[in-house]
Amino acid sequence: MNILSDLRKGLKTPKIYLPILLLLVCLLIPLFGISPYFIHVLAVTFFYISYSSSWNLLAYSGQASFGHAAFLGIGGYVTTIFTIQTSIPWLGLLLGALVSAFAGILVGLTCVRLREWFLALVTLGFSIIMVALTIELHWLTGGVYGLAVPSLLPSVNHYYYGMLALTVFLVFIIYLITKSKIGLAFVAIRENESEAKATGIDVTKYKLLAFTMSAFFAGLIGAFYAHFISYINYQIFHLDYSFWPIIISVIGGIATIEGPIIGSSLMFCIIEFLRVIRPLVETIDPVIKLNYPKIQVLLMGIILVVVVIKMPKGISPWLRKYLISISK
């Protein structure tokens, strides 16, 4: 019961209060009559937090998937098809996660022996093959037109709380995993694979385990996300869906629990900031047709490049130092 005693110790330090405070704020937000648009954007931000966390768990074991959208999409499609065919709600989420985990095992079997760039290519290739398969199997998947996903919850606010619960649950589970023996093995493999092997860690087993767990979580999130956006087509396998968790995690702090949260929040801030200043920009220069989503992505791209060059460990370590310095 290491974790419990850790938790008890944690409650005595101020460190634990920050997440609790954040959680409280998130719980209360919909009660203030904020616009459905804003609630929606926040729910999407939670989606990115949990999805990036699932990617980050794999990165925690030193493996970087460049096609995580494959698992996201498999989860989404499985729950959609299952719910449409059987009209049984909720069960599809678990099923999607399981099928995705199975796909994770298959991809993992190929990937555990590969070096960084080959691993990147194979995972990415898998997501592209999924696009072709989805379009070909149109009697099942609706082909290029995709499928309307049956709704599970009645309103945006419900989905907001659903997404929040899922995110908190996943982040906590992943936190527990990283603190467990498995997490230690992951770190050992990430730091130095041959050394880890020499100390008797079954590298193949743990790498495969990381793939399976990461795919399971991604599938679960993908399934819930499909219900949330109420429509799914092959675009769910798009490179963007594969690359965003990488960008978010790396900016926030790769292989840290808080990394995806920081990264997603930053992206949220950029989106909102751009939205707020939009009228201002248009009064200054009405001629320029500013393509807003593009500027947002461009900014994230620039931040990513700067982060990789200037602080390859992401914002998180820097932020930690800062928080420690102000708490003193």
Next chain:
Amino acid sequence: MLDIDSVGASYGNVQILWNVSLSVKKGEIVTVLGPNGAGKTTLVKTILGLLHASSGSIEFLGKRIDGLPTYRIVDMGIALVPEGREIFPRMTVHENLLLGAQSKEAKKTKDDSLERIFQIFPVLKERRKQLAQTLSGGEQQMLAIARGLMSKPKLLIMDEPSLGLAPILVQKIFKAMQEINEKGVTILLVEQNVHRALEIASRGYIIEAGKMVLAGEWDELLANEHVKKAYLGL
């Protein structure tokens, strides 16, 4: 010519060299001896700027060279024949040799240098058009030395040229070294083969666990009790 003054060096957090001092005068053959893992190769890498000295100074011909990039150091007239030969495997012998001549001066006289090198190592002339990876171990060592000479170095540093070679080839290589020295090239020879090294060197240093433990003329070293016990098996 080369003056190393209390140099320290480390890989990451692991310090390998402590306070190493050494000097080589023009025209000499000086040898650095020591067991495996004593820091000999680290010392050589530090001289050539592949590794930066964490303390102390290195001077060549009166100018500080520590902190300079490797290509500048090579330009000033130091050539290294690295341990394990490090030839370019998928290039011809001829190309390997031409790559040795990078500085403007060396390029001007490259035909001349080639001819002289082929005199010392006639086998390389025969194998000029072969890929370097098809050469035997001894031939590869000759190529590595010849390639070092192409830059017309004032100081030639050799890191374990006898490693993994049959005794007859070792003899050949050491003879070639003497020949090269007679033509006016100063040589710093890093070796484990103490006997052979002290045969051709005028002075020697002994490095153990990253520290210089002994220095002296060749005959002094041969007479030293520690050297006798630890290196010559007497």
Next chain:
Amino acid sequence: MNRVNIVGIIVLIAIAIASPIIAGSFFAPPPAFIGPEFLVQIVAWGLIIGCIYVLLASGLNLIFGVMKVVNFSHGEFMILGGYVSYWVSILVGLDPYLSIFVSMVVIGLVGVLTERVCFRRVLGTSKLNEIILSLGLIYVLQNAMAISWTDKPIQIRSPFEFVTVSFGVVRMGLDWLIVIGVTVLIMAGFYILIKRTEVGRAMRATSQNRSAAMLMGINVERMDMFSFGLGTALAATAGTLLAILAPITPQAGAIPALKAFTIIVLGGLGSTIGAVVGGLVYGLVENSTIVLLGATWKDAIAFAILILVLIIRPTGLFGEKEA
């Protein structure tokens, strides 16, 4: 470990065999009558697309060889090259085929700048950092292009747009032949530069043994810069030719670059000839796949082959052992 390999191999081979059969026999429209002229046409177009891949893969390969860096944003340099040629041919009125040289110089300089400002600073820190940096560059370049020139597809108008040449039963656009000619010319120049010049020799030396190259007195950082500039210049050529053959958009480069990387993995990382042969063969494979299985499989086929090969040989077909 061994059991894992075998299971992996069996499962993925099964998938690989099953998927085209399923796709081909059940879902694709019944194959049209394939006559000889149709076949020649497939081969011709395959080779032309192959030319683009040859240029793209050769540049990527050079950069990989010298710097040991995989530039995933290589395709964006290609598209940028296409846009530069497009604007040069429109604004200055230069012949599109001559604008290739302008584009090569411009993109080469952009490449040199990118190497100095971005890649040099992360080189050797970790493979993942390098890959993620190039990922960031994909987003920066794509969106910078989209903001400057919108997402609307553009195509370079060739002066020979409507000219066709007949060889017996086969009719080809004159542009097709010129594209092949230009590729041969550029690749011949590239080959001579790499094999016959002093800079080329130094670049090859750096790619074969970086520390030995340093010991020869080669300024390896300058070689990094040259190879990146040269590699992106080749990508610019590919981009221009692509924009002459078909419309391009700012997003059109990402997938071809990934395919080019699979080509050099299959053809042997660092092998000059491998990139050329691999590019042409892949052009043919892709084009036949489109005809036989439908355009859906256009992108998937490259990765299906790659995954199969990597299952059997994790270091690639002709992969070298780690130095």
